[in-house]
Amino acid sequence: MNLELILEELDKSQKSAEMRLFELLRFKSISTNSKYKSDCFETAEWLVKELSDIGFSSSLRRTTGNPMVVAHSDGVKSNLLFYGHYDVQPVDPESLWQTKPFEPVIEDTINGPVIRARGAADDKGQLMTFVEACRAIKTVEGKLPCRISILFEGEEETSSPSLIPFLKNNIEELKSNHALVCDTGMWDAKTPSITSSLRGMLSEEITIQGPKIDLHSGLFGGAVPNPLQIMSKLISGLHSTNGRVNIPNFYEGVEETSLDLLSEWEKLNFSEIEFLAKLGLSNPVGESGFSTLEKLWNRPTCEINGLWGGYIDEGFKTVIPSKAHAKISFRLVGQQEPEKIRKEFRNKLIQELPSDFHITFSNHQGSKATQFSLKSQIMSEAKEALTNEWKREAVFVGGGGSIPIVKHFKEILDMETLLIGFSLDDDQIHSPNEKYNLTSFHKGSRSWVRILNKLSKLF
Amino acid sequence: MNLELILEELDKSQKSAEMRLFELLRFKSISTNSKYKSDCFETAEWLVKELSDIGFSSSLRRTTGNPMVVAHSDGVKSNLLFYGHYDVQPVDPESLWQTKPFEPVIEDTINGPVIRARGAADDKGQLMTFVEACRAIKTVEGKLPCRISILFEGEEETSSPSLIPFLKNNIEELKSNHALVCDTGMWDAKTPSITSSLRGMLSEEITIQGPKIDLHSGLFGGAVPNPLQIMSKLISGLHSTNGRVNIPNFYEGVEETSLDLLSEWEKLNFSEIEFLAKLGLSNPVGESGFSTLEKLWNRPTCEINGLWGGYIDEGFKTVIPSKAHAKISFRLVGQQEPEKIRKEFRNKLIQELPSDFHITFSNHQGSKATQFSLKSQIMSEAKEALTNEWKREAVFVGGGGSIPIVKHFKEILDMETLLIGFSLDDDQIHSPNEKYNLTSFHKGSRSWVRILNKLSKLF
Numbered sequence: 001m002n003l004e005l006i007l008e009e010l011d012k013s014q015k016s017a018e019m020r021l022f023e024l025l026r027f028k029s030i031s032t033n034s035k036y037k038s039d040c041f042e043t044a045e046w047l048v049k050e051l052s053d054i055g056f057s058s059s060l061r062r063t064t065g066n067p068m069v070v071a072h073s074d075g076v077k078s079n080l081l082f083y084g085h086y087d088v089q090p091v092d093p094e095s096l097w098q099t100k101p102f103e104p105v106i107e108d109t110i111n112g113p114v115i116r117a118r119g120a121a122d123d124k125g126q127l128m129t130f131v132e133a134c135r136a137i138k139t140v141e142g143k144l145p146c147r148i149s150i151l152f153e154g155e156e157e158t159s160s161p162s163l164i165p166f167l168k169n170n171i172e173e174l175k176s177n178h179a180l181v182c183d184t185g186m187w188d189a190k191t192p193s194i195t196s197s198l199r200g201m202l203s204e205e206i207t208i209q210g211p212k213i214d215l216h217s218g219l220f221g222g223a224v225p226n227p228l229q230i231m232s233k234l235i236s237g238l239h240s241t242n243g244r245v246n247i248p249n250f251y252e253g254v255e256e257t258s259l260d261l262l263s264e265w266e267k268l269n270f271s272e273i274e275f276l277a278k279l280g281l282s283n284p285v286g287e288s289g290f291s292t293l294e295k296l297w298n299r300p301t302c303e304i305n306g307l308w309g310g311y312i313d314e315g316f317k318t319v320i321p322s323k324a325h326a327k328i329s330f331r332l333v334g335q336q337e338p339e340k341i342r343k344e345f346r347n348k349l350i351q352e353l354p355s356d357f358h359i360t361f362s363n364h365q366g367s368k369a370t371q372f373s374l375k376s377q378i379m380s381e382a383k384e385a386l387t388n389e390w391k392r393e394a395v396f397v398g399g400g401g402s403i404p405i406v407k408h409f410k411e412i413l414d415m416e417t418l419l420i421g422f423s424l425d426d427d428q429i430h431s432p433n434e435k436y437n438l439t440s441f442h443k444g445s446r447s448w449v450r451i452l453n454k455l456s457k458l459f
Numbered sequence: 460m461n462l463e464l465i466l467e468e469l470d471k472s473q474k475s476a477e478m479r480l481f482e483l484l485r486f487k488s489i490s491t492n493s494k495y496k497s498d499c500f501e502t503a504e505w506l507v508k509e510l511s512d513i514g515f516s517s518s519l520r521r522t523t524g525n526p527m528v529v530a531h532s533d534g535v536k537s538n539l540l541f542y543g544h545y546d547v548q549p550v551d552p553e554s555l556w557q558t559k560p561f562e563p564v565i566e567d568t569i570n571g572p573v574i575r576a577r578g579a580a581d582d583k584g585q586l587m588t589f590v591e592a593c594r595a596i597k598t599v600e601g602k603l604p605c606r607i608s609i610l611f612e613g614e615e616e617t618s619s620p621s622l623i624p625f626l627k628n629n630i631e632e633l634k635s636n637h638a639l640v641c642d643t644g645m646w647d648a649k650t651p652s653i654t655s656s657l658r659g660m661l662s663e664e665i666t667i668q669g670p671k672i673d674l675h676s677g678l679f680g681g682a683v684p685n686p687l688q689i690m691s692k693l694i695s696g697l698h699s700t701n702g703r704v705n706i707p708n709f710y711e712g713v714e715e716t717s718l719d720l721l722s723e724w725e726k727l728n729f730s731e732i733e734f735l736a737k738l739g740l741s742n743p744v745g746e747s748g749f750s751t752l753e754k755l756w757n758r759p760t761c762e763i764n765g766l767w768g769g770y771i772d773e774g775f776k777t778v779i780p781s782k783a784h785a786k787i788s789f790r791l792v793g794q795q796e797p798e799k800i801r802k803e804f805r806n807k808l809i810q811e812l813p814s815d816f817h818i819t820f821s822n823h824q825g826s827k828a829t830q831f832s833l834k835s836q837i838m839s840e841a842k843e844a845l846t847n848e849w850k851r852e853a854v855f856v857g858g859g860g861s862i863p864i865v866k867h868f869k870e871i872l873d874m875e876t877l878l879i880g881f882s883l884d885d886d887q888i889h890s891p892n893e894k895y896n897l898t899s900f901h902k903g904s905r906s907w908v909r910i911l912n913k914l915s916k917l918f
Contacts, residue, residue, distance in 0.1 A: 032774030090776060158774055185678075199677065203775050212739030214890040217762040218658065218860025219644075221790055222754040223734070225744045228763035229698065235691035275682070280671030281815045285684045295681040303676040304687035305778050310765035311786060315491030315617050316662050316823055317548055318788055318860075319764050319889055327770060329777055331680055356740045364775055401677025401777075430778055431673040 001137070001145050001453050009136040010445050017132045018106070018115070020050065021441065024086070024124050025104040025117040031066055031087035031158045040066040040154045043086045047152055054135045056150065063162035066154030070173070073134075078149040079459040080452075081176035081415070083405055084127025084183065085156030088119035089430045096432035106438065111189065111426075114435040122429035125436035126182040126421050127152060129444030137449060145456035149176055153405075156183075159203065159365040160404060167412040175413045177459055178378060180451075182444070183403055184421035187268060189437065192386035192394040192447065195419035196261070196374055197297060200332035201402035202341055202366035203305075206349065207325050208234070209358045215320040224320060225354060228309045231324035234349055238302050238328075243287040245302045245330070248344050253335035257298045260374060264396045265293050278426070297398025301331040331400065338366025367404035372416065377458060382418055385450035389443060420451070460596070460604050460912050468595040469904050476591045477565070477574070479509065480900065483545070483583050484563040484576040490525055490546035490617045499525040499613045502545045506611055513594045515609065522621035525613030529632070532593075537608035538918040539911075540635035540874070542864055543586025543642065544615035547578035548889045555891035565897065570648065570885075573894040581888035584895035585641040585880050586611060588903030596908060604915035608635055612864075615642075618662065618824040619863060626871040634872045636918055637837060639910075641903070642862055643880035646727060648896065651845035651853040651906065654878035655720070655833055656756060659791035660861035661800055661825035662764075665808065666784050667693070668817045674779040683779060684813060687768050690783035693808055697761050697787075702746040704761045704789075707803050712794035716757045719833060723855045724752050737885070756857025760790040790859065797825025826863035831875065836917060841877055844909035848902060879910070 010017075027043040030036040044060050044067045051058035051071040058071030066087060072078065091101040099105050104117035115125060130150075137144055151174060155162055167174060187193040210227045211220075240246045272292045276282055286295045295301075309324035311317035330345075332338060346361055353359050372379070374396055386394035399419065406417045422440035423429065469476075486502040489495040503519050503526045510517035510530040517530035525546060531537065550560040558564050563576035574584060589609075596603055610633060614621055626633060646652040669686045670679075699705045731751045735741055745754045754760075768783035770776030789804075791797060805820055812818055831838070833855055845853035858878065865876045881899035882888065 032776060033772065090770070090772065090774075092770075092772070157776075201677070201777075203777070205775070210740070213887065215738065216860065216889045217760070217764060217788060218660070218790060218858075219884070219888075220738070220755070221762045221859065222745045222758055222760040223743070223751045224738060224740060226762055228766045229694060232691040232694035232763070232766070235688060236695040239688065279674065279679075279683060281669070281683060283814045284682070285813075285815075286681045292682045296679070299681055301676070301681040303680045303685055303777075303779055304691070304769065305676055305776060305780075306769035306771045307687045307691070307783070308767040308771040310763065311549070311551075312765045312767040312784070313492060313549065313551065315549075316664070316786055316788070317491060317616075317764060317889065318660070318662070318762075320762055321764075324766070325771070327775060329676060329775070331677060354744075355742045356744075399677075400680065401675065425678075428672065429678075430675045430776065 002140060003450065003453055006136050006140045006449050007446055009140050010132065010442070010449065013136065014442055017445065021115065021125060021128045022104045024128065025119055026102055028102050029087050029119070029154060030090050031155050032090050037066070040087060044069050044154055047086060050131065051150060054131070055138055061166070063166055065162040068166055069152040071150040073144045073149070074147040076173045077147070078176040079146040080178055080180055080455065081149045081151060081174060082130050082180045083151050084130070085123045085153050086127070087154040087157050088122065088124070089157050091118050091432070093432065098433055111437070113438040115438060115441065116433065116435045118434050120434050120436035121423040121427035122434065123156070123183045125441055126423060126444070129422060129441060130180070130182055130448050132445040133448035133452065136445070137452065145452055146459050149174065161365070163405065164408060164412065167408055171413060176415060179409045179415050179417040181403060181405060181417050181419050182421045184399055184419045185423040185425065186440070187395050187397055189424055189439070190390065191392050192390045193397045194379065194382060194386070194394060195399040196396045197371045198369060198399040198403050198406060199401065200336065200338060200367045200369040201329060201404070202332060202338040203327070203329040203364040204342065204345065205325070205327050205362035205364065207323055207360045208353065209323045210356060211320065211322050214322050217318040217320045220320055225356060226320050227324035228321065230354060230357060231307070231309065231326060234352055235304055235307070235326060237352060243285065245300065247341065247348055250300065250341060250344065253337060254300060255334035257294055264374070268395060268397070293398065296400040298333050300333050300336060303329055305329050331402065333369045336369065338368060342366060367402055367407050370406045378418055378455065381454040381458065382420060382451050385454045386420065386447055389447045389450050420447070461599060462909065462912055465595050465599045465908050466905050468599050469591065469901070469908065472595065473901055476904065480574065480584060480587045481563045483587065484578055485561055487561050488546045488578070488613060489549050490614050491549050496525070499546060503528050503613055506545060509590065510609060513590070514597055520625070522625055524621040527625055528611040530609040532603045532608070533606040535632045536606070537635040538605040539637055539639055539914065540608045540610060540633060541589050541639045542610050543589070544582045544612050545586070546613040546616050547581065547583070548616050550577050550891070552891065557892055570896070572897040574897060574900065575892065575894045577893050579893050579895035580882040580886035581893065582615070582642045584900055585882060585903065588881060588900060589639070589641055589907050591904040592907035592911065595904070596911065604911055605918050608633065620824065622864065623867060623871065626867055630872060635874060638868045638874050638876040640862060640864060640876050640878050641880045643858055643878045644882040644884065645899070646854050646856055648883055648898070649849065650851050651849045652856045653838060653841060653845070653853060654858040655855045656830045657828060657858040657862050657865060658860065659795065659797060659826045659828040660788060660863070661791060661797040662786070662788040662823040663801065663804065664784070664786050664821035664823065666782055666819045667812065668782045669815060670779065670781050673781050676777040676779045679779055684815060685779050686783035687780065689813060689816060690766070690768065690785060693811055694763055694766070694785060696811060702744065704759065706800065706807055709759065709800060709803065712796060713759060714793035716753055723833070727854060727856070752857065755859040757792050759792050759795060762788055764788055790861065792828045795828065797827060801825060826861055826866050829865045837877055837914065840913040840917065841879060841910050844913045845879065845906055848906045848909050879906070881906070
């Protein structure tokens, strides 16, 4: 592989690569709301065409939800399977966006130019770094250095309901020597990183009902139970005063951080003060007795992601609502078992619920946490490739978020995953004004060329 | 006054009275949301015309909010000033309505025919009982039995921001011997009642902010504070385990229920079990050591009327929101001072707020509680009139809701109020499927004719 020529090709075609990414970013592929179903479908069709253009044999594969995109460079049984997701988070509150979320623009900032749009970093910009790397290699070499398959899904932001059946039904087609996922971040704008662990996740939506109808708080207040007050009490009971999650057996399977990892993390020169200051905060919170990096990467959490009930519009309505609702998620580490915790969580709430109340739970999927060995050959080759591109030693970091695909690849396809991505802490993914640095996009593509160059020699 | 002829006239014109009320109910006069401002204006115009048709000298009076309707039978300095409000509560969640909220219908129920629409009972149906009474008297007698003025406002459901300035600017015009308000209920469908006390009210909207932007709960969860969790804790802290409101000096000014009142209430044969069962409940809650009637009529409360933050739409978004919001109201009794309590409430929350959090309060108006003597001549004449119409002894009851106008009439116009209304516990005011019994509407009008007949002799 003529590495220098390929990297040059990427440099030359940077502008057209940006235009291709902009096309992808214009699709409103929000998977959390069913009204964007046809937008998701159109996004998948666009990707199929894009991969065909590069020479992949690609197809749109229907599921009961949003379709998958599958592509092969040289038929099935590939050496590498690259995974990304084309769906994005909702944009609300849209009023906080300074540009239109689905009209990407390049914006000059004090940290250099950025691409501003929903999905720029999570995950459309990231998945396109790999697609552009393949395009450049094909342009220069006429072929890829090893057999590569690609899988893009459109339900990552809704816990991937179609993914497990799809993987199970297509094991022979998808199983490869190793998986690549580009949905993680860099340590900072100059330091590339490989994510060596991910927290798992469990999410639940709960509704409690007390009085059978909404009531006037003047006529009934004082003699009937208020679901909003009860919900507040249930939520308050989910944490102890020391910041620990207050659910029986919750910490079963949580493991101490290894010395290897602690020594890697020490190299990062992480500043808790700066971390908090960027968020407008100054006081550490959470589980006492742990460093911030441990809290983010190797300790479990319980967070309230949504809470509502009663009159929440402009003005005032003196109502005692019949119902209250909450969306709650847990991040899991080590060997914590999502389904065991779900059961304990539900039992706890049922037990704490006052008489006359009903509770219903909506079952969202759960996934266990993941750890990779720092010492595999794939890890060290990838680390060297990243170090060469960014002229700074690549680091191993933990991942606080969950990428359930990693667990599914292991369990269903018996395949390990390499997690490399180029987003930054300030990319505001899942928030208004999401962005992706132009440098992440361009040097991200260059990084994949170097990684493919090295990894292809292992097969 | 030829009482029998007038009552006959009301019976004959019942159908056309219903049609007039239907016209009024079709206006979307929701005052809590500014997008219905022009609907409120049109409602007021309709009322002006209606009162003119009966022979009142009536006019629409602009305010900085929704307009007032003022009408006089014989110029200013009336004997009686009748008050009602033409604005209504929001209709959400509209999906729970079995008919369209602003398309009134007559529906046969096991308890007889009802008028189903937003505002049917609160307060359009009630105010029209008085208007129809005046119409029938004028038709038969050609004139009213004493000087009557009418005041309708359009901001009752939003704490009446324009009312105090309007009363203060029009003291000479509005001051009368006594006020009549038709915005309360009957004890049950067969037993008329006079409300001899009202709870006051204080309402506050609060917003707390922690992190300066919304954050991803995977990338940040565990090391940053979650405003929804903090809000839940603040709300949980507003009540003690014995059901008392946990705010310093909150109970200052709360008075024991008088023996007179307790003996009136004993006559009511109130069943706590039935009261709860109607609401789908079986266990008494609230402040321990008090009967349900005391809790509703002579004990103060703190209720959460709205609570929201984070992702509250379909699906799941793993966000730690920057902000959380709540709408909270207090019902006050005895000599409790709204502004003192507001201050204590705000101080308490400010003190309990963790560092790194900001809190903002929206100032809604507050009003003190009201008590009337059971022994005045007006009270006994009105009680007799009601007893004659309903063929059952009228009773004195407490009012759990707040009608701030009563306090304003006293303080600004130095005028006492007589509170008589015909709505029922199951009218679902402020809830979906609000209704007003046809009997309440018709016999309500007949009751006012009898009351005016008696009261007019006192002036």
